Amino acid sequence: MLAQYDLSALKNEMRREELSGRPATMWRYHELLPVRTPQSVQSLGEGMTPLLPAPRLAPKGLKQTAQVFVKDEGQNPTGSFKARGMSAAVSRAFELGVRGVITPTAGNAGAAMSAYAARAGLPAYVTAPEDAPQACIKQAHLYGAEVELLAGLISDAGRLATERAIQRGLFNVATLREPYRVEGKKTMGLELAEQLGWRLPTAIIYPAGGGTGVVGMWKAFSELYSLGWLTESPLPRMIVVQAEGCAPLVQAWNQGSTEATPWPSDQATTQAAGLRVPSAIGDRLILQAIRESAGTALSVSDEEMKQMVHYAAQQEGMLISLEAAATLAAYHRLLANNSLSADDEVVLFFTGSGLADLGLPG
Amino acid sequence: MLAQYDLSALKNEMRREELSGRPATMWRYHELLPVRTPQSVQSLGEGMTPLLPAPRLAPKGLKQTAQVFVKDEGQNPTGSFKARGMSAAVSRAFELGVRGVITPTAGNAGAAMSAYAARAGLPAYVTAPEDAPQACIKQAHLYGAEVELLAGLISDAGRLATERAIQRGLFNVATLREPYRVEGKKTMGLELAEQLGWRLPTAIIYPAGGGTGVVGMWKAFSELYSLGWLTESPLPRMIVVQAEGCAPLVQAWNQGSTEATPWPSDQATTQAAGLRVPSAIGDRLILQAIRESAGTALSVSDEEMKQMVHYAAQQEGMLISLEAAATLAAYHRLLANNSLSADDEVVLFFTGSGLADLGLPG
Numbered sequence: 001m002l003a004q005y006d007l008s009a010l011k012n013e014m015r016r017e018e019l020s021g022r023p024a025t026m027w028r029y030h031e032l033l034p035v036r037t038p039q040s041v042q043s044l045g046e047g048m049t050p051l052l053p054a055p056r057l058a059p060k061g062l063k064q065t066a067q068v069f070v071k072d073e074g075q076n077p078t079g080s081f082k083a084r085g086m087s088a089a090v091s092r093a094f095e096l097g098v099r100g101v102i103t104p105t106a107g108n109a110g111a112a113m114s115a116y117a118a119r120a121g122l123p124a125y126v127t128a129p130e131d132a133p134q135a136c137i138k139q140a141h142l143y144g145a146e147v148e149l150l151a152g153l154i155s156d157a158g159r160l161a162t163e164r165a166i167q168r169g170l171f172n173v174a175t176l177r178e179p180y181r182v183e184g185k186k187t188m189g190l191e192l193a194e195q196l197g198w199r200l201p202t203a204i205i206y207p208a209g210g211g212t213g214v215v216g217m218w219k220a221f222s223e224l225y226s227l228g229w230l231t232e233s234p235l236p237r238m239i240v241v242q243a244e245g246c247a248p249l250v251q252a253w254n255q256g257s258t259e260a261t262p263w264p265s266d267q268a269t270t271q272a273a274g275l276r277v278p279s280a281i282g283d284r285l286i287l288q289a290i291r292e293s294a295g296t297a298l299s300v301s302d303e304e305m306k307q308m309v310h311y312a313a314q315q316e317g318m319l320i321s322l323e324a325a326a327t328l329a330a331y332h333r334l335l336a337n338n339s340l341s342a343d344d345e346v347v348l349f350f351t352g353s354g355l356a357d358l359g360l361p362g
Numbered sequence: 363m364l365a366q367y368d369l370s371a372l373k374n375e376m377r378r379e380e381l382s383g384r385p386a387t388m389w390r391y392h393e394l395l396p397v398r399t400p401q402s403v404q405s406l407g408e409g410m411t412p413l414l415p416a417p418r419l420a421p422k423g424l425k426q427t428a429q430v431f432v433k434d435e436g437q438n439p440t441g442s443f444k445a446r447g448m449s450a451a452v453s454r455a456f457e458l459g460v461r462g463v464i465t466p467t468a469g470n471a472g473a474a475m476s477a478y479a480a481r482a483g484l485p486a487y488v489t490a491p492e493d494a495p496q497a498c499i500k501q502a503h504l505y506g507a508e509v510e511l512l513a514g515l516i517s518d519a520g521r522l523a524t525e526r527a528i529q530r531g532l533f534n535v536a537t538l539r540e541p542y543r544v545e546g547k548k549t550m551g552l553e554l555a556e557q558l559g560w561r562l563p564t565a566i567i568y569p570a571g572g573g574t575g576v577v578g579m580w581k582a583f584s585e586l587y588s589l590g591w592l593t594e595s596p597l598p599r600m601i602v603v604q605a606e607g608c609a610p611l612v613q614a615w616n617q618g619s620t621e622a623t624p625w626p627s628d629q630a631t632t633q634a635a636g637l638r639v640p641s642a643i644g645d646r647l648i649l650q651a652i653r654e655s656a657g658t659a660l661s662v663s664d665e666e667m668k669q670m671v672h673y674a675a676q677q678e679g680m681l682i683s684l685e686a687a688a689t690l691a692a693y694h695r696l697l698a699n700n701s702l703s704a705d706d707e708v709v710l711f712f713t714g715s716g717l718a719d720l721g722l723p724g
Contacts, residue, residue: 024386024410044679045412045434048386052407056483072407075437078681079717115679121418135720142716144676314506317406317477319440354504355441358497359721 002219003034003179007226016229019194024048026084026187032223033088034183040095042120044077046087047187051195051347056315058342059332067345068331069201071192074320074353078139080274081188081213081351082112088184089173090116098171100125102164104157106209107136107273108352113173114143125170127157133273135356153265154277175210176281182216189220192347199233202344203295205327205334207351208240208249209277211286218289236347238295240286241330243270243302249280252287253297259284271302272322274352296339304329309354321352364581365396365541369588378591381556386410388446388549394585395450396545402457404482406439408449409549413557413709418677420704421694429707430693431563433554436682436715440501442636443550443575443713444474450546451535452478460533462487464526466519468571469498469635470714475535476505487532489519495635497718515627516639537572538643544578551582554709561595564706565657567689567696569713570602570611571639573648580651598709600657602648603692605632605664611642614649615659621646633664634684636714658701666691671716683714 010031022028026047035041049072058066073081090113093101100123103113110126117124124145128137129152140147150160158174165172173181193200200221206214218238224230242250246268252260262279270276280286290297308325312318320328327348334340372393384390388409397403411434420428435443452475455463462485465475472488479486486507490499491514502509512522520536527534535543555562562583568576580600586592604612608630614622624641632638642648652659670687674680689710696702 020383025412043412043414045414045437050387050405050407052405072439075407075439077434077437077679079715115675115681118676118679135717138720139681139717142672142675142681143679310504313477313504314480317439317480317505319477319501319504353441353717355501355715355717356720358500358718 001179003183005032005223007223011227016198026087026184026191029187029190032190034180035088035091035095037095040091042087042091042094042116044083044087044115044119046076046083048191049073049075051192054316057312057328059335062335062342066342069345069347070318071188071347071349072318073349073351074324078108078112078115079353079356080108080112081185082108084184084187085181085212086112086116086173086184089178089180090120090122092180093171093173094120094122098122100168100170101173102126102161102170103173104128104154104161105132105136106154106276107133110145111136111139111143114140114145117145118143125164125168127160127164129153129157135359136273139356153268155265155279175212182212182219185213185216186220188213188349189217190224193224193230198229200230200236201347203237203239203340203346204349205239205241205330205346206349207275207323207326208242208280208286209274211240211249211280211282213349213351214238214240214289215282215285218285235293238289238293239330239334240290240295240297241326242297242299243272243275243326244299245269245302246276246278247299248278249283249286250297250299252283253290258287260287272305272326274323275326298330298333300326300329300333318350319354320350321354321357324350324352363541365545367394367585369585373589378560388449388546388553391549391552394552396542397450397453397457399457402453404449404453404456404478406445406449406477406481408438408445410553411435411437413554416678419674419690421697424697424704428704431707431709432680433550433709433711434680435711435713436686440470440474440477441715441718442470442474442683443547444470446546446549447543447574448474448478448535448546451540451542452482452484454542455533455535456482456484460484462530462532463535464488464523464532465535466490466516466523467494467498468516468638469495472507473498473501473505476502476507479507480505487526487530489522489526491515491519497721498635501718515630517627517641537574544574544581547575547578548582550575550711551579552586555586555592560591562592562598563709565599565601565702565708566711567601567603567692567708568711569637569685569688570604570642570648571636573602573611573642573644575711575713576600576602576651577644577647580647597655600651600655601692601696602652602657602659603688604659604661605634605637605688606661607631607664608638608640609661610640611645611648612659612661614645615652620649622649634667634688636685637688660692660695662688662691662695680712681716682712683716683719686712686714
């Protein structure tokens with residue numbers, strides 16, 4: 001279930017140059033977003049995060065030449081890319097006149113939904129595994145959400161959210177259960193094309209839990225071609241990274257499958273809470289995007305992520321989450337095994353800030 | 363010691379409309395910043411933070427009508443407005459070819475300097491009171507800075523930084539010891555004018571520790587008038603808020619002084635580390651700006667700040683630091699005593715994100 005727009009009409013009505021004077025949020029692309037009335041938009045300034053050249057993120061010896069860029073999603077409100085999807089979904093829910101919103105969460109999504117619900121003046125309800133990061137739960141609480149913790153994984157929280165949504169008459173914004181969040185995430189792809197001067201990089205490395213960021217960007221590129229805003233640029237290789245302790249998409253990719261078998265719940269272990277997602281609901285779409293783009297999927301260890309948190313901070317002054325650091329670990333791995341070379345233009349999606357992790361021990 | 367530009371030449375060369383297509387960072391105003399060569403600029407995407415209408419931040423009964431806006435500085439890299447000053451200062455230091463940079467810090471400034479030093483590939487040294495927030499110290503460490511803690515206050519850390527700068531040949535970027543940080547902070551004022559369509563609000567409420575944000579904005583407005591980019595708009599009332607436990611500027615204001623007596627060090631107590639500054643080095647300039655603008659200075663308690671952290675999160679989905687929350691407490695106080703009315707257009711500077719505080723107990 002994905003939103004469709006009348007792109008041929010828009011193609012006649014609008015030129016991409018009109019964007020340049022618009023506000024620096026994802027709502028600059030409002031013609032491509034599922035909210036009809038401007039007054040329904042619930043914005044905290046999300047989107048148009050910086051695209052930063054970051055050559056020193058490359059391994060030693062390649063720092064002079066590496067064509068590596070960072071899309072710094074940690075500068076979004078609530079500290080992660082989740083703000084985009086929730087700004088879109090809560091805005092549309094508000095426009096539809098819902099009574100309140102609910103989501104299951106492994107971490108940042110619950111906090112982001114709660115923030116936008118507060119902004120909209122709507123009640124918020126969050127279901128989460130009891131081992132979800134304390135900081136995320138506390139953040140959702142601060143925004144005034146009701147939070148229900150349960151023994152289990154994000155998939156169990158998903159079932160509980162479905163139940164509670166029916167019982168309480170709440171609009172469920174669980175990943176890909178509604179068509180709006182992915183539209184918000186799509187703007188990462190729109191911005192990337194605009195920020196690069198209407199072309200795309202050689203490769204994109206993205207950390208996939210639910211993986212709808214990849215689905216969204218893939219949809220964005222398709223829409224940009226339909227609009228004629230992208231023309232000659234080939235599509236980027238879509239590279240998905242997961243945690244060794246929970247890698248259903250990587251397993252499916254390695255087996256040549258078109259869909260992913262859920263990771264056994266009791267074996268889903270990684271400290272990167274956003275990657276502790278045993279079953280990506282957009283699995284087919286994600287695997288299709290990887291296949292069509294000659295991309296790949298790989299997993300990295302928690303230890304590698306932690307090392308890369310330090311590396312990004314020391315090399316380029318960027319404080320990132322474990323999930324974001326997974327992309328940097330993947331970049332180093334793919335350079336080492338010659339799947340990428342230093343002169344490939346690669347964009348790492350640093351999906352979340354490391355600020356909220358400063359309170360953790362160690 | 364403040365930087366001067368040839369504004370009459372610039373007035374002839376550049377129209378304010380040229381800004382609209384430029385990147386959404388503070389470097390869009392590079393003609394008004396003290397860095398000569400574009401390749402010296404050390405940017406992590408700082409500035410052009412959103413200006414958000416936030417009427418529900420008003421007290422009950424006024425939420426329908428209140429003309430209150432937030433400048434959300436927590437969306438800067440490193441999580442606070444300190445990024446602006448440090449981006450400017452470290453860029454200029456890099457351009458000058460320094461060996462390394464040093465700053466004393468009560469919290470966020472040390473982290474911000476360390477981030478930009480890492481970005482520039484320069485060694486960083488930070489001196490701080492041993493009771494500075496753990497999260498800030500950890501953040502500076504992550505960026506690779508050398509951190510020296512001492513028993514005492516920010517003023518003692520300042521003296522130590524002066525010593526270490528000489529011993530090690532480091533460029534000292536302590537507040538107003540060099541002219542560049544205030545130029546970076548100035549961009550808050552430039553952006554505010556541009557985002558409001560080249561006019562200014564009725565009042566600005568700003569939390570003052572060192573208080574150079576106020577000095578910077580005041581300088582910005584003056585430059586904008588000289589350039590003819592601001593014309594008819596009257597200057598805003600500059601309202602400074604401090605913590606009850608450390609309020610040298612408020613005391614000076616109440617006594618009608620043109621300069622502030624340092625707060626007794628052993629009595630400087632507030633959990634808002636950025637406000638635990640017993641002696642604001644720009645005291646005369648700040649008091650002058652308040653006086654010239656018919657502004658005021660007031661102090662609020664830590665308890666009020668904590669309540670307002672919750673209020674901002676629940677009412678508008680904004681997660682802010684204690685320092686930022688002080689502005690909201692001041693706004694409520696000034697409405698209550700009729701110093702402001704709901705239809706005054708007021709901008710609160712939310713100087714820092716609350717993300718890093720999520721790790722704190724409670």
